[in-house]
Amino acid sequence: MTDQVLVVDDGAVRIIRMNRPEKKNALTQPMYAQMTRALNEASASAAIRAIVFAGAPGAFCAGSDIGDFLKAAEGGLKPITVEFLNALVRNQKPLIAAVGGIAVGIGTTMLLHCDYVVAAATATFATPFTRLGLIPEAASSLLAPMRMGHTRAFAMLVMGRPLAAEQAKAAGIVNEVVEAAAVDDVALNAAREIAALPAGAVAVSRALLRGNLDDVLRRIDTERTHFKDRLQSDEARAAFTAFLARKT
């Protein structure tokens, strides 16, 4: 356990807060493990009726830790990101996100699995996969085109063009854009509103809206195969090394 993920239950709402602000909440493997545990526990608990993902002021999540990517490329690390993604898809409770700032890579793609997303007016959403020699993950290659259409998904996922908060709202990733200082409160209130509804009716309605999740799980698997290959590529290794060396 580290304090890089803080898990707090506020009544029927579980808050999972990424807490590595000095690295803009880039996710390490222990952080993925903690988030997976917190999700699975909440999913199985009758006492929890909604889950909020939150970050730090100015930084929701800078994506996976690029140092970990490099270790994985060199064979020194077996990534467990897919376990987190499976937990995200299989989780039974409504997911709310409080995006207080930058959301990069999985920081953006995990939002495609959320049910209600609140973003700061200053938040930005970016998926620079190809620039890193990588490919989209978290079933974003399936969900993003469904959500926003192929051309917008291509600009975001393949060209790596970032979206401002209002653009993310127009693309259907975000529900509400609010002042940065209000993001956590607005998200928590939305979670409490959901938690106050009859849980059985919410669960069945949510499941109907999400449809058959087998395709999503299969896509995560297919992406994983390509992602693993891409991690080993010269393109990816060069990009990771350049990022890690950029300030030296």
Ligand code: COA
């Ligand atoms: N992995 C590892 N470290 C990361 C990181 C990541 N994904 N994102 C940020 N960091 C680290 C930086 O290296 C820096 O560390 P340092 O202070 O020890 O040098 C620290 O977090 C702060 O980041 P910095 O770049 O100085 O902040 P910024 O506000 O100028 O830029 C980002 C923020 C997120 C735009 C920029 O850090 C970035 O592009 N990160 C990479 C994001 C990414 O590509 N993620 C993977 C997607 S698949």
